Amino acid sequence: MGEPVSTPPMRSDASEAYRRYLSAVMLHGQASARACELGATDLYALNILRLSGALSPGELGGRAGLTTGPTTRLIDRLERAGYVRRVPDARDRRKVIVEPIGTPVDLDRVMAPARQKVGEILEGYTPEQLDVLFDYFDRAALAYREAAEELSAAGADTDG
Amino acid sequence: MGEPVSTPPMRSDASEAYRRYLSAVMLHGQASARACELGATDLYALNILRLSGALSPGELGGRAGLTTGPTTRLIDRLERAGYVRRVPDARDRRKVIVEPIGTPVDLDRVMAPARQKVGEILEGYTPEQLDVLFDYFDRAALAYREAAEELSAAGADTDG
DNA sequence: CATAATCTCTTCTCTTGAGAAGAGAAATCT
DNA sequence: AGATTTCTCTTCTCAAGAGAAGAGATTATG
DSSP states (O other): OOOOOOOOSTTHHHHHHHHHHHHHHHHHHHHHHHHSSSSSHHHHHHHHHHHHHBHHHHHHHHHHHHOOOHHHHHHHHHHHHTTTEEEEEEEEEOOOOEEEEEOOTTTTHHHHHHHHHHHHHTTTSHHHHHHHHHHHHHHHHHHHHHHHHHHHHHHHOOOO | OOOOOOOSSSSHHHHHHHHHHHHHHHHHHHHHHTTSSHHHHHHHHHHHHHHHBBBBBHHHHHTTTTOOHHHHHHHHHHHTTTTTEEEEOSOOOOOOOEOOOOTTTHOEEEEEHHHHHHHHHHSSSSSHHHHHHHHHHHHHHHHHHHHHHHHHHHHHHHHO
């Protein structure tokens, strides 16, 4: 997955710190998925569904960073595992709605350690400091999305 | 690849913001790789080599989040593309050293937009605020690594 | 209306990652 | 020294993602 190409912020070792951080997040994602006996993408998609509720395959795949082909098979796997159900959309018969209907039994147990550790870290910050963190997450997310957009647009230009 | 299972911090929409952030970072990584005509993992590995210098396959694979099998083929691809060279380690003949010997021509061009945008965001913060950010990256990285460690250890327990 | 253009999902083929098994080299133990 | 254990990389098989192509449904246009 897909793995991230970090864009190093400027300080001396900042880019290393940032890279280590992203790397750790992803290694944890893989370990979590393995503990749930799922692929990392499958668990990620399940998390998206838990937070956002039912989505169409297109929406789900887009948020999970998948193209449409793999998305269909992702949903196949989740459906077979009993975590998800396909429901036809009444208003647009081209569409399907993917409803979460279950959660891996040990998901909470698996997430607990990271949740607690990160929670403790965040508790150590003042509200102002937390504002800085989440302000950064917000704006950086936008920046990366825009940058990705530019790259895709530039690539589409030069394609046949 | 692998995609992250975010562990939502506590605030109301914080977990959503955090998820969007990670998602954006990864989508940008994929777009960057595509723009360089490489896989996301391949470009990530190349970045690791640029920052860390020559590494053994084991080290490289570990940092890229790959197991040893795929790592060999990753290096095969990079070698075939001319970005990397395998050199035998004189002191330990089990080992190989992977040396970066080139970089995709348009890597800088590809990275420029994100680098600039993120740079602008970071310039908007005071030194104290930047300390908060990088303090978080440091500690969160450790937290996620430890949490992943616990999961792996627990999984190894219950395995045959 | 009818036709064309667009959208959404699925199917197919090829590349890439995971994990098990194995070969070769080094370290450790007796 | 010889045997065992450990380490590092490679090879092999199977599952998962990328992208192209296609089927079915909706919307826009003449």
